[in-house]
Amino acid sequence: MNWGNRDTTGRRILILGGTTEARELAGLLVKAGYAVTTSLAGRTDTPRFPEGVVRMGGFGGREGLAEYLKSNRIEMVVDATHPFAAQISANAVAAAADAKVRLIRLERPAWKKPEGAIWLEVGSTLDAVHALPRGARVLLTVGRQDLGQFLAQTNVEFVARMIEVPAGLPTDWTVIAARGPFTLEGETELMEEHGITHLVTKNSGGAQVAAKLAAATQLSIPIIVIRRPRLPRAETVDSVAWAQEAIARIFRTG
Known part of the structure; x- marks a missing residue:
């Protein structure tokens, strides 16, 4: 898909959320003028809601997510789910490909063994x-x-x-x-x-x-x-700042 060199204001982004990083990113993107929808799985009774539009519940697998992306004219997907949410991450990669929508994964770095730890x-x-x-x-x-x-x-x-x-x-x-x-x-x-x-x-x-x-x-x-589950390959960043930069770059240069 050719994004061109257009203004990013109002560009439609779907964040698959539920993490602290997802909330932080949503706030930054809303402030920057993007049209942000964050999807929450609804597994927590008292979620912390991000800025922007919030969607609760699942999509119905890969096909349902692909249809959502198409019908809502989503231009980018950010998978910022928990590192162990393997099924939604797999669905996101497949659905984004089906809908011809760019996807980036925001994945916090894994813990490493502290010095002296058993x-x-x-x-x-x-x-x-x-x-x-x-x-x-x-x-x-x-x-x-x-x-x-x-x-x-x-x-x-x-x-x-x-x-x-x-x-x-x-x-x-x-x-x-x-x-x-x-x-x-x-x-x-x-x-x-x-x-x-x-x-x-x-x-x-x-x-x-x-x-x-x-x-x-x-x-x-x-x-x-x-250990974390293996996820399908995707363009991956490890911080909110890098995610914001990657989104701006992709929209700016295609």
Whole structure:
């Protein structure tokens, strides 16, 4: 598609959101004059809404998203979803190709092993379950959608932290409803208070919840990290600033 050298004001952008970066980018693009719609999956009951138009709910897979892009004359898609939202990212790449719309992925950098950390990287949630020794007391920070595999572990004690708590969790779990950012002091106090012996987390990246890694490292608590899923190839940037620059460049030069 030839974007030409036209003014970017009013150009239609769809952000697949739900992350802090998506909200920040939406605000910057709205301020710059783009017509921004952010799509939220609707999995959180109390989402933080970005500036611009907000659309809630799914699209109906690849075909539904492609049709949305065409019927709403979307000129660019920004996939700024969570690094573990593999299905929507795959759908976005395929749908953008079907609709002949440019796509960029805004993906925060993955965490790297802190110096001195006891760090075990695993390929799946089930691998993380199997890595836990009998009698462990685990700080579980994988989000509410990935708790299922841990429910059968009766020889491990869990302190599960998430933004919103689903119904039906075991009564012997300690459940904490909290939203970051978290501090090193607070995370250290939490782990000491609950006698945590292991931390289980997805490699989500980002500064808002990274303090738990530093706290666990200082306390010599093993960190079990679930590796990110593989995503289809796409033009990728790793910060809001680079995303804004890439969007301006693409619209300006084609």
